Amino acid sequence: MAQRKALNVNGRTVTVTVDDLDMPLLYVLRDNLALHGPRFGCGLGQCGACTVHIDGRAVRSCVTSLSQVAEQQKIVTLEGLGSPQRPHPVQKAFIEMQAAQCGYCINGMIMESAALLTVNKKPTDAEIRKALANNLCRCGTHVRIVAAVRRAAASA
Amino acid sequence: MNSIPSRRDLLKGGGALVVGFPLIPGRTLAQRAAATKPVAPTEVDSFLAIDARGEVTLYSGKVDIGTGLATAFRQVVAEELDVAFPKIGLVQGDTALTPDQGKTWGSLSIQVAGIQIRNAAATARAALLDEAAKRLDVKRENLKVADGVISSGAKRITYAQVIGGKNFSLKLDSAKPATPKDFKDHTVVGKSVPRVDIPDKMTGRFTYMQDFRLSGMLHGRVVRPPAIGAALETVDESSINDVAGVVKVVREGNFLGVVAESEWAAIKAAQRLKCTWSKWEGLPEQARLYEHVRATKVEKDEVTSNVGDTASAMAVDGVRKIAATYDFAIQTHGSIGPSCAVAMFKDGQLTSWSASQSTHDLRKQLAEMFTLPLEQVRCIYLEGSGCYGRNGHEDAASDAALLAKAVGKPVRVQWSRADEHGWDPKGPPTLVDLHASMDTNGTVTGWESEFLIPQQTAGSFMVPLTAATLAGLPAKPDIAPGNIFNNASIPYKFANIKTVCRRLEATPFRPSWIRSPGRMQNTYANECFMDELAAAANADPIEFRMKYLDPSDKRGLEVLTRLKTLAKWETRPSPQPPGGSVAKGRGMSYVKYELVRTYVAAVADVEIDSSSGLIHVTRIAMTHDCGQIINPDGVRNQIEGNILQAISRTLIEELKFDRSMVTSLDWASYPILTFLDIPEIEVDLINHPEAPPWGAGEPATAVIPSAISNAVFDATGVRLRSIPYTPDKVKAALRGGA
Numbered sequence: 001m002a003q004r005k006a007l008n009v010n011g012r013t014v015t016v017t018v019d020d021l022d023m024p025l026l027y028v029l030r031d032n033l034a035l036h037g038p039r040f041g042c043g044l045g046q047c048g049a050c051t052v053h054i055d056g057r058a059v060r061s062c063v064t065s066l067s068q069v070a071e072q073q074k075i076v077t078l079e080g081l082g083s084p085q086r087p088h089p090v091q092k093a094f095i096e097m098q099a100a101q102c103g104y105c106i107n108g109m110i111m112e113s114a115a116l117l118t119v120n121k122k123p124t125d126a127e128i129r130k131a132l133a134n135n136l137c138r139c140g141t142h143v144r145i146v147a148a149v150r151r152a153a154a155s156a
Numbered sequence: 157m158n159s160i161p162s163r164r165d166l167l168k169g170g171g172a173l174v175v176g177f178p179l180i181p182g183r184t185l186a187q188r189a190a191a192t193k194p195v196a197p198t199e200v201d202s203f204l205a206i207d208a209r210g211e212v213t214l215y216s217g218k219v220d221i222g223t224g225l226a227t228a229f230r231q232v233v234a235e236e237l238d239v240a241f242p243k244i245g246l247v248q249g250d251t252a253l254t255p256d257q258g259k260t261w262g263s264l265s266i267q268v269a270g271i272q273i274r275n276a277a278a279t280a281r282a283a284l285l286d287e288a289a290k291r292l293d294v295k296r297e298n299l300k301v302a303d304g305v306i307s308s309g310a311k312r313i314t315y316a317q318v319i320g321g322k323n324f325s326l327k328l329d330s331a332k333p334a335t336p337k338d339f340k341d342h343t344v345v346g347k348s349v350p351r352v353d354i355p356d357k358m359t360g361r362f363t364y365m366q367d368f369r370l371s372g373m374l375h376g377r378v379v380r381p382p383a384i385g386a387a388l389e390t391v392d393e394s395s396i397n398d399v400a401g402v403v404k405v406v407r408e409g410n411f412l413g414v415v416a417e418s419e420w421a422a423i424k425a426a427q428r429l430k431c432t433w434s435k436w437e438g439l440p441e442q443a444r445l446y447e448h449v450r451a452t453k454v455e456k457d458e459v460t461s462n463v464g465d466t467a468s469a470m471a472v473d474g475v476r477k478i479a480a481t482y483d484f485a486i487q488t489h490g491s492i493g494p495s496c497a498v499a500m501f502k503d504g505q506l507t508s509w510s511a512s513q514s515t516h517d518l519r520k521q522l523a524e525m526f527t528l529p530l531e532q533v534r535c536i537y538l539e540g541s542g543c544y545g546r547n548g549h550e551d552a553a554s555d556a557a558l559l560a561k562a563v564g565k566p567v568r569v570q571w572s573r574a575d576e577h578g579w580d581p582k583g584p585p586t587l588v589d590l591h592a593s594m595d596t597n598g599t600v601t602g603w604e605s606e607f608l609i610p611q612q613t614a615g616s617f618m619v620p621l622t623a624a625t626l627a628g629l630p631a632k633p634d635i636a637p638g639n640i641f642n643n644a645s646i647p648y649k650f651a652n653i654k655t656v657c658r659r660l661e662a663t664p665f666r667p668s669w670i671r672s673p674g675r676m677q678n679t680y681a682n683e684c685f686m687d688e689l690a691a692a693a694n695a696d697p698i699e700f701r702m703k704y705l706d707p708s709d710k711r712g713l714e715v716l717t718r719l720k721t722l723a724k725w726e727t728r729p730s731p732q733p734p735g736g737s738v739a740k741g742r743g744m745s746y747v748k749y750e751l752v753r754t755y756v757a758a759v760a761d762v763e764i765d766s767s768s769g770l771i772h773v774t775r776i777a778m779t780h781d782c783g784q785i786i787n788p789d790g791v792r793n794q795i796e797g798n799i800l801q802a803i804s805r806t807l808i809e810e811l812k813f814d815r816s817m818v819t820s821l822d823w824a825s826y827p828i829l830t831f832l833d834i835p836e837i838e839v840d841l842i843n844h845p846e847a848p849p850w851g852a853g854e855p856a857t858a859v860i861p862s863a864i865s866n867a868v869f870d871a872t873g874v875r876l877r878s879i880p881y882t883p884d885k886v887k888a889a890l891r892g893g894a
Contacts, residue, residue, distance in 0.1 A: 001400065019400045023420040031419050036367045037360030041492050041541075042573040046823040049492055078360035091358045098350060098789055101797050102222025102542030103357035104493045110358065129831040136823060138492045139222060139542045140800030142834045144793070 006071040009033060010080030013071075021067040026050045028066060029077060037078025037107050041136075048108035048135035052077050058115035078107045081114060090114045093152035094145075101139030108135045113149045122153055197255040200283075200324040203276035204233070210304045210316035212237060212244045217257030218269040219249040220353070221513055222542040223853055224790035225265050227351045231786055232270055235344040236277035236336060238301040239315070249515045249537025256516035259617065261545065261669060262639070263851025266786055267753065270849055278334035283326055287318050339784065339845040346845055348789035353539075365511040365540040365549075366496045366570065373498065373566040374403055375419040376559040377426035379412040380579055381626075383436035383816035384665075388412055395430035405429065406562040411627035413555060415563050419570065426572075437815035439664055446483050449587045453661040455611045461645040464652035466593075469602030475593040478692055482681040484586040484861075484879040485810040488820070489670055490828055493541025494576035495548035499556035500566040506533045510553040511540025517618060518550050522557055525624040525631060544801070545638075546619050546668035548580035554623035574821040581619050581668035582811060584610050584637050588681035598693030600704070602652040605685075607644050607678060610637050610667055611659035619668045637667035640674025642750045643858060646682050647712065648704035665811075665818075671801065672857035675749065680879065683745040683862030687730065687869065696727045697744050697866065712748055715757045715779040715842065719744065722840045723759035723777035730870040739764045741871025745859035754855040755781040755842075758799075760863035761835075764871050766890050769883030773803050773835040773864060780856060781842040784849040788841060795839050795856045802860035804829035810880050 006015045009029070016032045024043070029035045029052065038061050041049030045063040052061045053076040054069065069075065082088035087095060090113050100106050109132060116123060116131040123131070128149045137145065194201045197217075205213045214233050220226035230244040247253050249260075257269045285306065289296040294308040301307075304315040314320075339345075356362040381388070388410045396402055396414070401421035406413045414429060416422035440448035470477060497510040506528060512518045515535035523533045535553070543549060548571055556569040571579075586609055593602040613634040624631035641657045690700035698716055705712050719725065723742070732741060741764075746757040761775040776799050785791050808827055812820040820826035861879055869875050874889045 018420075019418070020420060020424070027418075027420045030367075034369075035360065036363060039364075039493060040366060040570065041494075042823060044573060044822055046573075047492055078358075082359055084355040084359050084361060087355075087359060094358045095350075095355050098354060098793060100222075100351075100354050100357055101224075101793060102492075102539070103354070103362065104222075104364065104491075104541035106357060107360065129834065132831045134830075136492060136828060136830070138490050138544070138801065138828065140797035140804075140829075141793070142800055142829075142831055143796055143837055146831070146834070 005066055007069065007075060008071065008073065009075045010077060018066060022065050024062050025052070025064045025066055025069055025075070026061040029061060035077050035079055039104060039107050041105070046136070047105070048112060049105050051108040051111040051135070053111060053115060056115065056118055058112045078110060081110065088114060089155055090117065090149065090152040093148040093155065097144050097148040097151060099141055099144035099148040101141050105135065105137045109137070109145050113152065116149070117153055117156065121156060123149070125150065193253055195253065195255050197257060197272060198328050200276050200280050200326040200328055202255040203273055204280050204324070206315050206319045208316055208320035210239070210243065210314055210320065212239050214244060214246050214273065215254040216246060216248045216269065216273065217254045217516060218260045218265045219513060219537045220539060221260055222539065223265070223794055224351050224787060226353060227349055228266060228786045228790055229270065229273055230352065231344045231347070231349055232274050233277050235342055236274055237281050237304070239304045241344060241349060243304070249512070251515050251519045251535045259514035259517060261513060263749070263754070263854035265851070265853070266849045267851045270786065274336050275330070275333040276328055278336045279326055279328055280324055282334050283324060284315055284318050288313050291318070342845065345786050346788070346843070348787055351790070363538065364493070365509065365538040366493055368498055368509055368538050369568070370498060370500065370566045373568055374415050374417060374563060375422040376413050376415045376556060376567040376569040377422040378555050378569065378571070378575060379414065379426050379429055379431065380575060381410060381433050383433065385436040385438050386410070386433035389432040389434060392430040396425045396428050399425045399428060404563050406559055408558065409626060409628035411558060411623055413559050415559050415567055439813055439815050441815065442813055445585055446587050448664070449585055449608050449660070454658045455661045456659050458641055458657040458659060459654065460641055460657055461653050461655045463650070466602040466604045466652040466654040469652040470591065470593045470604070472593070472601065475595055475601060476692065478592045478594065478688060480590050480685055480688060480875070480877060482588045482590070482684060482877045484677040484680060486585045486665060487583045487670060487805055487809050488577055488811050488826060489544050489547035489580055490826065491541040491543055491547050491576060494571035494573055495552035495580065496540060496568070496570045497549065497553040497556040498566060498568045499553065499560040501561050501564065504532055506557055508533070508535045508553045508557055509538055510535065511538060511543065511549040512553060513543060513546065513549070518553055521550070521618055521621055521631070522554065525554060525621060525629045526557065526561065527630060544671040545673065546581060548576055550619065551579065551622040554621035558623045558627060577821045577826055578818045579622055582665040583670035583673060584663040584665070584667040586677035588678070590681060590685040592685070592689055594689065594692060598695065600650045600689055603646065603650045605644065605655045605681070607657045608660060609640050609657055609674065610663035611635055611661065612637055612640070619666065635662070635667060637663070638669030638673040643675040643678040643682070643747065645751055647748045647751060648686070648701065649706055650704060672854040675854065675858045676802065676861065679745070679747050679858040680861040680865070683747070683859065684865045684875070684877070687743065687862070687866040688875065691730050691869070694729045696729055698725060699727060701746055711781050712755050715755045715781055716746060718840050718842065719757040719759060719777065719779045722779060722838060725759065730866065731873040732870055734873070737766055739766065739871035741867045741869070743863050743866025743868070743870050745862040745866065747855060747858045749851070749855040749858065753850040754783070754852065756855045756859050758859045758863045760860070760867045762864060762867040762871060764868060764886065769887035769890070771807055771864070771868060771881055771886060772833065775836040775838070776860070776863070777838045778856060779840045779842060780852070781844065782850040782852045782855070783844045783847040785841065785843045785845070786849055788843070791841060791852045792839055794852045796837055798854065798856035799837055799860060800829060800834065802857040803835070803864070806861040806864050806879055807881050810882070
């Protein structure tokens with residue numbers, strides 16, 4: 001049964017038509033809105049590749065159903081955080097530190113770190129690691145990722 | 157929405173590739189445009205094109221799988237042609253446009269493909285200069301090139317003016333390659349040029365395979381058997397009547413899939429579709445895996461080294477005999493993004509988009525599967541999640557093709573997490589028996605090893621496609637774990653050596669290669685056993701190795717000498733005297749990759765909590781010589797990744813299964829290293845710009861398990877011989893060996 005649902009994504013109100021409000025937010029963002037930032041990794045909330053911000057908090061969009069998101073809540077994806085021309089400080093630091101290999105997990109790393117820095121402006125390395133403990137990277141980019149978050153914190 | 161230009165579009169002059177006015181006289185534009193772009197690795201045009209604006213396009217058969225190759229290859233071309241780096245474009249892994257340079261594997265992309273590309277660019281440059289000398293009427297040796305502008309005094313001509321829009325029509329002579337630039341003149345190669353893909357990846361602008369969409373495309377999902385060899389019995393299509401948007405249930409043999417208008421509908425339909433399968437319990441009991449390996453029929457013995465007479469050496473009266481058996485678990489690639497592919501059948505032509513590291517081989521496999529002439533299959537690479545070997549990308553391509561054929565529309569297949577963990581091919585279990593003899597002076601007199609590893613189908617590395625196998629469509633029954641015999645031989649000059657790979661008829665799971673395949677497992681056993689011998693001789697582990705290295709192998713000796721400095725190595729035998737409840741130790745390892753290339757040595761510092769059994773790697777110090785370095789930061793990034801992934805594989809990773817199926821189907825049941833367990837990493841990169849460039853994508857992995865194992869011995873006096881070193885195994889070993 002087709003239903004319409006209004007969402008606030010990256011500062012714009014959009015209306016999507018879906019068959020099922022139980023559908024995870026991830027598929028709306030990727031399939032209906034053609035966003036590339038949030039990534040499908042596990043669909044189980046285990047890896048963090050799908051992370052977006054909802055009202056500034058890092059949320060796993062693969063296990064957040066559309067029905068759980070209210071119209072006025074502000075959803076921000078990696079695209080909404082910044083652009084190659086005007087990157088967010090965390091994105092800028094990741095680029096400067098070359099903190100990626102395949103880069104598939106990095107959406108989650110940046111979104112999680114950006115959310116951390118809004119509540120803890122000068123985290124210790126241990127706090128950064130703890131904040132990212134549920135974000136998986138298979139390429140082994142961890143050392144650079146921590147260094148990039150540290151750099152972003154220092155630049156703010 | 158993305159669109160990939162057809163070959164015809166490209167030939168018409170769109171994009172970077174412009175084929176037209178040939179240098180060969182007598183051929184017209186029309187004749188040339190009707191032809192196809194060359195892809196034979198013997199032609200310059202297969203690799204390079206320069207358009208009317210002077211922009212260069214490189215066509216590469218090897219692909220960037222997240223390793224930075226797209227940047228490094230551009231550096232090689234920019235350097236050799238003297239064209240500004242941003243003017244170099246790249247088309248990779250498209251069977252219609254790029255040469256077949258072999259699979260992107262084995263840490264060979266820079267070493268082999270990079271050299272081919274350098275040769276093509278050097279050949280092109282020489283031809284451009286010859287032509288420019290004629291047109292400018294100056295001597296060739298008086299010409300200079302700067303950013304694609306050839307000049308001699310006030311006379312100048314650009315690459316675009318010489319060749320723009322035309323073919324080179326030049327052969328590449330691999331026996332007599334063009335002379336590349338002197339390394340002393342390098343300004344781009346050897347620099348840490350930032351990666352071209354990273355800004356887009358960091359901001360959500362990059363198009364991964366998983367992001368690729370075609371208009372009119374449908375979404376497919378596979379429904380895999382609950383047991384690997386189960387047969388499909390019944391399917392109740394009415395069970396998904398309530399899922400809106402389902403287009404078709406596709407059943408062919410034991411292949412089952414659903415196609416729907418939306419991705420979520422496909423997911424729901426695949427989850428809800430009721431079907432029954434036969435029982436199958438053909439896997440060995442996991443608890444007795446290595447008994448199973450030992451009982452597997454040996455297909456043939458491959459002697460990888462045979463020096464002197466080990467049997468006689470071992471039989472000498474009074475020699476000390478040392479023996480050990482090491483094993484290494486079955487592991488999975490564990491890509492963070494499960495495999496994904498899009499396929500389209502149109503006018504009898506199959507076009508497949510995937511993140512295959514080997515599109516030219518995938519093309520052959522898909523042609524075979526659908527009984528199509530090779531020319532009617534085109535495979536196009538799009539970067540996916542890192543694969544670290546042959547994961548499920550090709551299988552997803554076979555799924556998508558089967559579903560696309562069934563519905564007559566383009567279909568995208570995205571594997572689930574359980575599909576990836578359950579159905580990607582696995583790194584096979586490895587069992588190694590080692591024996592050595594030592595005289596009363598502590599000199600090793602004999603070394604014997606036997607590696608129980610699956611066979612590799614001769615001359616073919618085609619891991620059978622899952623969809624072809626399940627559907628009963630044509631597929632070669634290859635067993636393809638890769639060249640896992642490598643690194644069975646050792647770099648040490650003992651008087652008597654015999655190393656044998658006992659190639660087994662079969663292995664429990666469909667095998668393939670995972671980063672440093674065989675080399676990691678074999679080096680693990682060799683370097684741990686070497687450490688056992690050093691301890692038996694009461695010798696320092698580095699000194700002991702240096703004593704047996706070929707004294708003329710200066711680069712090998714240098715990585716060890718520099719490792720001592722880097723790691724602040726204290727010269728002494730292992731183990732060290734017992735400490736407190738948290739034992740600390742250091743261990744080292746060394747490899748000359750495949751005995752012919754990249755040298756790596758590492759020291760691991762570890763802490764072992766005897767009450768929890770947890771091993772924490774606190775630091776890895778590594779010296780690394782891969783010859784000429786194209787991009788130092790790129791190499792460092794690869795080395796860091798190798799180290800962390802290898803720590804994960806050493807301490808944590810083991811595929812779990814019951815008699816029917818893999819039971820490690822998510823990240824909870826197949827955990828990997830997290831941010832909480834990341835060591836400090838120190839790398840000493842040894843650059844040899846005068847030497848050939850060697851691989852850096854794998855070799856660092858090979859030394860990590862043994863360095864950790866040897867550190868545990870140094871800390872505790874207990875030798876761990878079974879990967880992974882889980883807390884239960886550690887506690888049991890400490891209880892038994894303390």
